[in-house]
Amino acid sequence: MSAAEGPLVVGVDTSTQSTKALVVDAATGQVVASGQAPHTVSSGAGRESDPRQWWDALCEALRQCGDAAHEAAAVSIGGQQHGLVTLDERGEPVRPALLWNDVRSAPQAGRLVAELGGPKAWAERTGSVPGASFTVTKWAWLAENEPEAVRAARAVRLPHDYLTERLTGQGTTDRGDASGTGWWSSATEAYDEETLAHVGLDAALLPRVVRPGEVAGTVRDGHDLPFSRGTLVAPGTGDNAAAALGLGLRPGTPVLSLGTSGTVYAVSRHRPADPTGTVAGFADAHGDWLPLACTLNCTLAVDRVAALLGLDREAVDPGGSVTLLPYLDGERTPNLPHASGLLHGLHHDTTAGQLLQAAYDGAVHALLGALDLVLDEDADRSTPLLLIGGGARGRAWQETVRRLSGRPVQIPEARELVALGAAAQAAGLLTGEDPAAVARRWNTAAGPVLDAVERDGATLERITGVLSDAAPLLERGAGAEPRTRD
Numbered sequence: 001m002s003a004a005e006g007p008l009v010v011g012v013d014t015s016t017q018s019t020k021a022l023v024v025d026a027a028t029g030q031v032v033a034s035g036q037a038p039h040t041v042s043s044g045a046g047r048e049s050d051p052r053q054w055w056d057a058l059c060e061a062l063r064q065c066g067d068a069a070h071e072a073a074a075v076s077i078g079g080q081q082h083g084l085v086t087l088d089e090r091g092e093p094v095r096p097a098l099l100w101n102d103v104r105s106a107p108q109a110g111r112l113v114a115e116l117g118g119p120k121a122w123a124e125r126t127g128s129v130p131g132a133s134f135t136v137t138k139w140a141w142l143a144e145n146e147p148e149a150v151r152a153a154r155a156v157r158l159p160h161d162y163l164t165e166r167l168t169g170q171g172t173t174d175r176g177d178a179s180g181t182g183w184w185s186s187a188t189e190a191y192d193e194e195t196l197a198h199v200g201l202d203a204a205l206l207p208r209v210v211r212p213g214e215v216a217g218t219v220r221d222g223h224d225l226p227f228s229r230g231t232l233v234a235p236g237t238g239d240n241a242a243a244a245l246g247l248g249l250r251p252g253t254p255v256l257s258l259g260t261s262g263t264v265y266a267v268s269r270h271r272p273a274d275p276t277g278t279v280a281g282f283a284d285a286h287g288d289w290l291p292l293a294c295t296l297n298c299t300l301a302v303d304r305v306a307a308l309l310g311l312d313r314e315a316v317d318p319g320g321s322v323t324l325l326p327y328l329d330g331e332r333t334p335n336l337p338h339a340s341g342l343l344h345g346l347h348h349d350t351t352a353g354q355l356l357q358a359a360y361d362g363a364v365h366a367l368l369g370a371l372d373l374v375l376d377e378d379a380d381r382s383t384p385l386l387l388i389g390g391g392a393r394g395r396a397w398q399e400t401v402r403r404l405s406g407r408p409v410q411i412p413e414a415r416e417l418v419a420l421g422a423a424a425q426a427a428g429l430l431t432g433e434d435p436a437a438v439a440r441r442w443n444t445a446a447g448p449v450l451d452a453v454e455r456d457g458a459t460l461e462r463i464t465g466v467l468s469d470a471a472p473l474l475e476r477g478a479g480a481e482p483r484t485r486d
């Protein structure tokens with residue numbers, strides 16, 4: 001038995017690159033064991049992963065946690081948003097999942113927006129104007145390109161739903177993750193029949209939306225399951241909503257997350273509806289809202305530039321006037337799905353370190369442009385920005401965010417805030433507490449605050465100018481070559 005003060009809970013983050021599992025003492029928030037196992041994502045024109053490898057990665061991450069995982073009284077899964085998982089009558093994937101950063105459905109996104117009333121109507125009905133990341137556009141892409149897969153689908157799930165269902169045997173989701181599909185109405189908090197009918201998706205194929213605080217199920221019988229039978233399973237949620245729980249986030253505090261995706265968001269009591277599509281009007285996992293902007297190119301893109309230059313990711317140089325828009329995967333914020341990376345302002349005296357710094361600047365510029373849009377009007381602009389995700393460990397990321405935001409930046413010591421948020425949700429099932437209050441009791445957001453420095457407005461303006469001047473190039477893409485990543 002563990003020496004924990006309270007019951008043990010497990011929180012899982014099944015994100016783009018890996019699955020991370022934490023075993024946490026529900027009384028204190030102490031992480032008593034952890035594990036992590038990688039995923040593979042396809043390269044080439046699309047971004048796909050086999051959902052079965054998420055399950056294998058979950059089992060491996062829990063194996064690394066040892067006996068503590070088997071003592072857990074409750075578990076919850078947080079996961080990458082939007083991915084389209086199609087299952088056959090045996091619950092097996094019909095094909096690999098189409099991930100959030102697969103931009104092939106950009107034409108379908110444009111058509112759906114036009115066909116169902118335009119951007120304003122979409123924002124009012126679902127909270128968001130769907131771009132290529134949204135599940136509904138992926139379903140429309142599948143219907144057009146692989147109709148046999150659509151015909152074979154007996155269940156449609158999101159990544160976190162898929163894992164939760166393998167534990168409980170029941171098809172469930174939550175409002176946070178459902179709000180990233182494009183077929184869940186934030187106005188009615190129910191599946192949107194008109195949208196579903198338009199894309200030919202039967203609501204019977206969708207999971208039940210479990211309420212915040214409700215039990216999604218219990219771990220079922222089965223020899224290969226990584227938990228004891230009867231362990232409580234919480235609703236789980238999308239990874240950004242899970243991190244918001246994990247930080248015990250209150251309205252007014254902005255979060256910048258630096259991972260495969262870059263995201264900027266805040267909790268709000270007001271239902272968002274941005275007709276420009278920059279801000280997605282997600283629900284949170286609590287009963288409030290999570291206005292959020294997301295980029296496709298963050299840590300992987302900057303690491304790729306460092307690798308091309310043969311530099312360590314921290315080997316940045318200040319100065320110079322080179323601009324690098326690191327849109328290696330196309331981009332979502334700004335909405336340029338066909339874009340590729342763009343370099344402007346190269347001189348004889350530009351150093352490799354300045355080029356690398358320009359990649360950081362380009363990635364952070366896109367996120368900071370949306371910062372004010374995700375905050376309520378009455379938010380105090382001097383509140384520290386919480387910096388999380390794998391990139392938050394990097395000094396170059398920290399200093400770039402600090403310089404370009406002009407705000408104090410707080411770096412929580414806790415590393416895995418998505419998994420911690422899931423753990424807080426699981427703990428809430430046991431204690432009856434609000435999961436965000438559990439996370440505040442665990443003091444998960446604690447960490448050093450870097451003081452504000454003067455905002456580098458000149459760099460931001462230069463990048464905005466290049467972006468605007470290069471718009472025709474970025475909109476049409478670089479040619480017929482499919483993008484690849486090694």
Ligand SMILES: Nc1ncnc2c1ncn2[C@@H]1O[C@H](COP(=O)(O)OP(=O)(O)O)[C@@H](O)[C@H]1O
Pocket residue numbers: 015016017018258259260261299300303313389390391392393394395397
């Ligand atoms: N010490 C570090 N400094 C800068 N970046 C880091 C560091 N450690 C990890 N990363 C970056 O974090 C990324 C993974 O972040 P993570 O939030 O786990 O991603 P995801 O949730 O999308 O799978 C990697 O792409 C890597 O570039």
Ligand SMILES: O=C(CO)[C@@H](O)[C@H](O)COP(=O)(O)O
Pocket residue numbers: 015016017079080081082100133180238239240259260261262263280294
């Ligand atoms: O698409 C979004 C948010 O809308 C992404 O934030 C995904 O949820 C993927 O997250 P990471 O794997 O990068 O954490």
